[in-house]
Amino acid sequence: MITILLAILGLGALVFIHELGHYWVARKVGMRVEAFSIGFGKAIYKFKRKGVEWKIGILPFGGYVKIAGMQKENGVDPHDIPDGFFGKKPLDRIKVAFAGPLFNIILAFLAFTLIWALGGQKKDLSQFTNRIGYIDTESVLYKFGVRPGDQIVKYDNHPYRDFRDIIIPSLSKNETIPISVNKIDYFFGKDLQRYYNLYSYQYDSQLPLKTIGVLSPAGYVIFDKASGDSAPINESGIQKGDRIVWLNGELVFSHQQLNRLINQKSAFITIERNGAIHQTTVPTLPIKEFKLSLSEKNELSDWAYEAKIKDNIKEIAFLPFIITTDNKVEYPISLIDPLLEEKVFENAKRNPFHIELETGDKIVAVNGVPVNSSYDLLKELQVNKTLMVVQRNPDIYKPIYWNQANQEFTKDINFNDLKAMVSSIGVDSFPAQKGNLYLLKPVVPQPLLKFHKDLKGQNESLKNMLFLGMQHIDKPVIYNPNPFELFQYSFSNIYRTLSGLISGTVAPKHLSGPVGIIQAVQMSWAQGVKEALFWLGFISLNLAIVNLLPIPVLDGGYILISVAEMITKKRMKPKTMEKLIFPFVILLIAFFVYVTYQDIMRIFTQFFK
Numbered sequence: 001m002i003t004i005l006l007a008i009l010g011l012g013a014l015v016f017i018h019e020l021g022h023y024w025v026a027r028k029v030g031m032r033v034e035a036f037s038i039g040f041g042k043a044i045y046k047f048k049r050k051g052v053e054w055k056i057g058i059l060p061f062g063g064y065v066k067i068a069g070m071q072k073e074n075g076v077d078p079h080d081i082p083d084g085f086f087g088k089k090p091l092d093r094i095k096v097a098f099a100g101p102l103f104n105i106i107l108a109f110l111a112f113t114l115i116w117a118l119g120g121q122k123k124d125l126s127q128f129t130n131r132i133g134y135i136d137t138e139s140v141l142y143k144f145g146v147r148p149g150d151q152i153v154k155y156d157n158h159p160y161r162d163f164r165d166i167i168i169p170s171l172s173k174n175e176t177i178p179i180s181v182n183k184i185d186y187f188f189g190k191d192l193q194r195y196y197n198l199y200s201y202q203y204d205s206q207l208p209l210k211t212i213g214v215l216s217p218a219g220y221v222i223f224d225k226a227s228g229d230s231a232p233i234n235e236s237g238i239q240k241g242d243r244i245v246w247l248n249g250e251l252v253f254s255h256q257q258l259n260r261l262i263n264q265k266s267a268f269i270t271i272e273r274n275g276a277i278h279q280t281t282v283p284t285l286p287i288k289e290f291k292l293s294l295s296e297k298n299e300l301s302d303w304a305y306e307a308k309i310k311d312n313i314k315e316i317a318f319l320p321f322i323i324t325t326d327n328k329v330e331y332p333i334s335l336i337d338p339l340l341e342e343k344v345f346e347n348a349k350r351n352p353f354h355i356e357l358e359t360g361d362k363i364v365a366v367n368g369v370p371v372n373s374s375y376d377l378l379k380e381l382q383v384n385k386t387l388m389v390v391q392r393n394p395d396i397y398k399p400i401y402w403n404q405a406n407q408e409f410t411k412d413i414n415f416n417d418l419k420a421m422v423s424s425i426g427v428d429s430f431p432a433q434k435g436n437l438y439l440l441k442p443v444v445p446q447p448l449l450k451f452h453k454d455l456k457g458q459n460e461s462l463k464n465m466l467f468l469g470m471q472h473i474d475k476p477v478i479y480n481p482n483p484f485e486l487f488q489y490s491f492s493n494i495y496r497t498l499s500g501l502i503s504g505t506v507a508p509k510h511l512s513g514p515v516g517i518i519q520a521v522q523m524s525w526a527q528g529v530k531e532a533l534f535w536l537g538f539i540s541l542n543l544a545i546v547n548l549l550p551i552p553v554l555d556g557g558y559i560l561i562s563v564a565e566m567i568t569k570k571r572m573k574p575k576t577m578e579k580l581i582f583p584f585v586i587l588l589i590a591f592f593v594y595v596t597y598q599d600i601m602r603i604f605t606q607f608f609k
Contacts, residue, residue, distance in 0.1 A: 007521035008060055010532065011514075012038055014104065014540050015063040018547070021103030022065040022096055029092040032083040035066035061514040061592075067096070079571050086571075090562040097558040101544035108490070108544070111537030112483035120480020121530045126219025126254070128162045128405040128477060132181075133254030137346070139213030140198050145349050146181055148253040149218065151406075153193065154180040162405075163217035168496050170209040172505045175199055177212045186251060187352045187415050218253040218409065220475040222396060231469025236440040238470070241397065242390035245413055245437070246422065249281035249353045255472055262445050263466050265317065267380075268387055270365035270426025271329075273358065279425055280355045282321075283344040284381055288314035291334045296322065300378070307379040317381050320344070321357055325374045329361040353422060365426025368442055385442040386468065389421060392436050399476040408475075412436065443468060490538050494545050508594065515599035552581045553588055 016038055026033050032051070039057030046055030057063070069084020078086035085093060115121060126133060130151050135142045152160040156169035156177050169177050177200045183192040200210040221244045226234050244252050247261045249268050266283045287300060301313050309316060322330040335341040365371060366380035368387055393412055400408050417434040424431060425439070432439050445466035481489070500506030512520065517539060524535040548556040565571060
């Protein structure tokens, strides 16, 4: 409640500063100010001083300074009122109209300067990296082999700095979004740049954002604490501050990717081929998905009996290969659904620990556990174990500067050590530590429902989602560009949004009205004073730029009318001015109602989601 009140007061201060600019310059050039109001509607508080009525309106959205002659009164031509707005020369009117936005610009710059002087904002590293954290596995981008950890060079034909550069294109009406990507092989240090122009789509029906598949930025996944004493992660030997860098065959770049890997049906297999040991990730599927002969089904049924597996034979997990009783690969098995066959092997693309199984390969371990017979193999395939490698760094919590995020991301990871460690999994004596890397004990994730009984009314996919029971955080960074950079960044974002609105590529429904702005500022107050300062500065700059648009009824409209009068040497007739301004007043009110409605609908959607 306090943060909501602070948000309203903060926005009220922005309006006050804006109107103060108009008031101060109007008095300086000799205009008669009749009223100064913060908010609209019936006054809840007012007083009169030096001929000016000061008041606070019941609706805390906006405000105004009433200058004599701005409205037609008693049939008197506004230009005939000596101390009125239109009674002054055009240059004075321009000064008064420009003063409000100017005061907001100064306030924005002061807010950004104060943030810089206070040492900047503390944020998550994921907000400032150009690496991909998670990709929609159903997207075309994923099918083209783009994976978490790859770097975005350009997005929507603009240089890509961090995930904030995705926001405006995601609101666009454009059907396609171009992207330039560096595909990175972290183990061999090779980059491969590729360009794609892909159709965008709405990933989440509850959100208006469109994507081509990039869903989150990369960040650190640092273990903070377990979700409880019975959480599976407690069995792994993980320590507070451990950074998860590898899990089940893949490097980890985000918590979304981590969740997918935990729930992915696959096994990390150790094989012997021509006397050499190799590791590979192989998908597992229920036996019912395979095209098997009757004799093959019967043999698997016998294995299940010997392994004392009581599940329905159709639901038992197996590899898409025919395996001999001594665990040697014979040949691949086709799937009943060819689309599923293509999908399950999609994850193997660009996995540094994936090799195709070949005839004669002998499986010696599953998820690090040795298997000596086909029964052992089948039994281990039913246990969805999670293998993890973590990095232990005493400086993990030490903040770095935001502009070091990309360089620091992999700086302290020795990929040769990581490869050597992973390549030893399933061997008789494989190392549990190499440098600052540690291989944790295998963990069996558990269904979410087991730990949260209140999920009984939820859908099956949510209830059966596997989890390790850990809470994780990102690495902290200090975001402290100088005030000029922050000002330029804010201005460019506002400019791109307005350009999108004018060109029609961004729909008005994506804008925030008063309710949405209050909600955003309220959330920023909850994160700290410096975050609130940034949002107040950003909104103040936004208020200045919007008011300078050359639209009648806005400050920019009055400036345009005054400039036209200076050029033509002719005054605009009051009736013409009234006809010009009135439609825009109606449009402004309609727009205000529309964006407020969208704000309220978004709140309701989030509440009932």
